[in-house]
Amino acid sequence: MANGIRIENLVKTYGEGDTAVHALRGVDMHVAPGEVVGLIGPSGSGKSTLLKCLGAVIEPTSGRMTIGDQTIYDNAWKIPDLRALRRDRIGFIFQSPYLIPFLDVTDNVALLPMLAGVTNVEARARAVELLTALDVAHRAKAMPSQLSGGEQQRVAIARALVSRPPVILADEPTAPLDGERALAVVKILNDMAARYQTAIIIVTHDEKIIPTFKRLYHIRDGRTHEEGGGTETTS
Numbered sequence: 564m565a566n567g568i569r570i571e572n573l574v575k576t577y578g579e580g581d582t583a584v585h586a587l588r589g590v591d592m593h594v595a596p597g598e599v600v601g602l603i604g605p606s607g608s609g610k611s612t613l614l615k616c617l618g619a620v621i622e623p624t625s626g627r628m629t630i631g632d633q634t635i636y637d638n639a640w641k642i643p644d645l646r647a648l649r650r651d652r653i654g655f656i657f658q659s660p661y662l663i664p665f666l667d668v669t670d671n672v673a674l675l676p677m678l679a680g681v682t683n684v685e686a687r688a689r690a691v692e693l694l695t696a697l698d699v700a701h702r703a704k705a706m707p708s709q710l711s712g713g714e715q716q717r718v719a720i721a722r723a724l725v726s727r728p729p730v731i732l733a734d735e736p737t738a739p740l741d742g743e744r745a746l747a748v749v750k751i752l753n754d755m756a757a758r759y760q761t762a763i764i765i766v767t768h769d770e771k772i773i774p775t776f777k778r779l780y781h782i783r784d785g786r787t788h789e790e791g792g793g794t795e796t797t798s
């Protein structure tokens with residue numbers, strides 16, 4: 564029950580006094596290991612703020628967050644090393660793959676564990692395993708510029724998975740892709756979530772993929788309500 568990622572009553576206020584912006588007004592969310600959920604909402608509703616809080620890129624003003632049985636924020640308290648948390652426990656996928664142009668595919672995926680102190684041999688072995696799972700192992704020695712857009716996005720997914728993070732945050736991962744490729748990426752993310760028991764949160768306004776989510780969080784004016792999973796609730 565305490566597994567996956569959970570936030571309770573998360574509040575984020577930018578600034579203070581008359582100019583304060585109440586970006587998140589008490590958000591609750593839980594994503595289980597192996598589950599993929601969508602997060603949608605109009606521009607300015609707080610999606611990016613929520614994703615940054617979940618990814619420990621910015622700190623919430625108050626509220627609680629846990630990953631697995633580890634408490635990350637508990638109101639004024641936070642874990643001491645947010646940097647290590649971001650590196651080891653959270654994978655990020657963006658709209659663009661942001662591969663490093665002068666490293667081959669394998670080293671793009673292996674770089675993070677290498678920086679974290681894993682031996683090069685072990686890090687590359689992990690990279691190749693994931694590239695195989697994602698059906699791009701035949702491109703392992705290619706440079707990013709030699710790949711198609713879809714191949715680059717699969718390499719970016721492998722990079723997000725390589726530290727076996729319990730949580731992956733994806734910000735518009737299918738925006739540049741056509742319908743068929745977008746659905747293929749969502750299927751891959753579902754397969755990877757199940758295979759590695761990762762909790763995956765996808766921010767999107769891609770109409771092509773929204774119907775594929777079993778559970779969807781809507782955010783509006785800094786508050787979420789949930790759809791799917793059998794019952795629909797509003798808050």
Ligand SMILES: Nc1ncnc2c1ncn2[C@@H]1O[C@H](COP(=O)(O)OP(=O)(O)O)[C@@H](O)[C@H]1O
Nearest residue numbers: 577584586604605606607608609610611612613
């Ligand atoms: N760094 C910031 N400083 C002040 N206000 C911000 C900052 N970032 C976002 N906001 C405000 O917080 C609200 C939510 O923004 P954001 O999380 O970017 O929404 P979305 O990603 O859904 O468009 C908006 O009113 C936005 O102007």
Ligand SMILES: [Mg+2]
Nearest residue numbers: 607610611612
């Ligand atoms: Mg945004």
